[in-house]
Amino acid sequence: MxxxxxxxxVCEVVTALTLIDLCRxxxxxxxxxIELVEEGILDPVGGGQSAWRFESSSITIIARVxxxxxxxxLNIPGAALVLSLADENARLKLRLMQMETDPPGAxxxxxxxx
Amino acid sequence: xxxxxxxxxxxxxxxxxxEDIKRAYRKLVRKYHPDVNAGPDAAAAERKFKxxxxxxxxxxxxxxxxAYDQLGANWQEGQAFRPPxxxxxxxxxxxxxxxxxxxDQFGDFFQDLFSQRAGFDRAARPGxxxxxxxxxxxxxxxxDLEEAYKGGSRxxxxxxxxxxxxxxxxxxxxAIRVTIPKGVSDGQHIRLAGQGAPGIGQGKPGDLYLEVxxxxxxxxxxxGRDVYMDLPVTPWEAALxxxxxxxxxxxxxxxxxxxxAQPGKKLRLKGRGIxxxxxxxxxxxxxxxxxxxxxxxARQLYEEMARETRYDxxxxxxx
Numbered sequence: 168m169x170x171x172x173x174x175x176x177v178c179e180v181v182t183a184l185t186l187i188d189l190c191r192x193x194x195x196x197x198x199x200x201i202e203l204v205e206e207g208i209l210d211p212v213g214g215g216q217s218a219w220r221f222e223s224s225s226i227t228i229i230a231r232v233x234x235x236x237x238x239x240x241l242n243i244p245g246a247a248l249v250l251s252l253a254d255e256n257a258r259l260k261l262r263l264m265q266m267e268t269d270p271p272g273a274x275x276x277x278x279x280x281x
Numbered sequence: 282x283x284x285x286x287x288x289x290x291x292x293x294x295x296x297x298x299x300e301d302i303k304r305a306y307r308k309l310v311r312k313y314h315p316d317v318n319a320g321p322d323a324a325a326a327e328r329k330f331k332x333x334x335x336x337x338x339x340x341x342x343x344x345x346x347x348a349y350d351q352l353g354a355n356w357q358e359g360q361a362f363r364p365p366x367x368x369x370x371x372x373x374x375x376x377x378x379x380x381x382x383x384x385d386q387f388g389d390f391f392q393d394l395f396s397q398r399a400g401f402d403r404a405a406r407p408g409x410x411x412x413x414x415x416x417x418x419x420x421x422x423x424x425d426l427e428e429a430y431k432g433g434s435r436x437x438x439x440x441x442x443x444x445x446x447x448x449x450x451x452x453x454x455x456a457i458r459v460t461i462p463k464g465v466s467d468g469q470h471i472r473l474a475g476q477g478a479p480g481i482g483q484g485k486p487g488d489l490y491l492e493v494x495x496x497x498x499x500x501x502x503x504x505g506r507d508v509y510m511d512l513p514v515t516p517w518e519a520a521l522x523x524x525x526x527x528x529x530x531x532x533x534x535x536x537x538x539x540x541x542a543q544p545g546k547k548l549r550l551k552g553r554g555i556x557x558x559x560x561x562x563x564x565x566x567x568x569x570x571x572x573x574x575x576x577x578x579a580r581q582l583y584e585e586m587a588r589e590t591r592y593d594x595x596x597x598x599x600x
């Protein structure tokens with residue numbers, strides 16, 4: 168493939184996507200993205216649709232909503248609920264795992280008396 | 282290639298009705314869906330989700346189910362398997378029912394039975410869409426916390442399904458050098474301009490979007506740009522307060538543990554989280570570690586403390 172021989176590609180962090188950018192990258196219609204904003208699934212900064220700027224994590228959120236809709240036949244409010252519960256659940260599980268893990272250097276059990 | 286027991290994957294009997302199969306499938310999809318199972322169980326859940334999807338793909342389609350059943354009931358899950366010659370002879374197929382399914386992600390067993398030998402759904406498989414003009418591609422990369430702090434350059438191998446000349450799905454690998462910008466955080470995307478699908482004619486090639494996942498060592502965790510780390514302290518450091526040296530992702534710092542620090546107390550180091558505008562904060566979370574009582578002297582000191590302090594932590598709990 169020619170691309171492999173070319174110089175290293177330019178990498179940039181994706182920031183502040185407009186509604187148009189986000190729709191193009193995620194292959195969505197503007198109406199559908201607006202619905203996600205109205206439901207609070209996406210949270211752009213800026214007032215008014217033309218001034219909206221989205222975090223790039225919105226791309227992933229959109230893909231998750233799509234999969235939830237097609238795999239679990241959820242509507243948008245249902246997907247919003249699942250996303251927030253799943254994220255909360257992940258945070259709690261991670262925290263629980265951290266709390267149940269002994270820090271390095273701690274003894275796993277008590278040593279027999281000497 | 283190992284035999285796969287699709288009935289076992291869905292937890293149904295071999296004589297299950299189509300309704301039973303659908304019900305079992307829906308239940309398992311809710312349980313193992315990757316978007317419902319983020320966090321530490323994600324990888325295990327995703328594996329299970331794919332197994333369930335593959336099993337349903339076959340068992341929900343009367344034609345595929347009949348062909349699969351024809352292999353017989355004596356196979357065991359994981360047993361070395363080779364399809365008998367012409368096992369699919371005499372079956373009439375009408376093509377796939379569920380073109381959205383990620384068939385390219387199914388295992389060898391499925392591919393051998395239903396893709397390469399039997400000629401199911403050749404036209405409907407994904408991968409064909411990869412050739413649309415200038416399409417953007419998406420992939421995920423995993424970096425560690427140090428790379429998020431410092432940035433760096435590293436080669437990643439991306440795999441994408443493509444159709445070969447005979448219409449089989451092959452995973453094509455390509456190595457790509459990614460410059461990880463300093464301060465990239467979990468869930469952000471990196472754009473590699475022009476690294477998506479090639480354009481046709483005058484069309485510009487698409488871009489490649491890499492979703493960044495940041496992994497942490499045990500004892501560290503992230504919330505956005507804020508970084509949390511366990512701070513192991515001794516009981517006397519927690520009781521009396523102490524000035525201690527701590528290795529953080531951005532170097533060694535001196536930290537003041539206040540006296541009477543309880544487990545879970547957060548000590549904030551402003552601006553020492555993942556760099557950015559504004560940078561995140563670093564929180565050291567007090568975790569009291571009880572040292573083993575290894576010497577007679579240590580035992581004597583604990584006993585003396587027990588005698589002298591007469592502290593009863595259960596006094597107020599009513600337990």
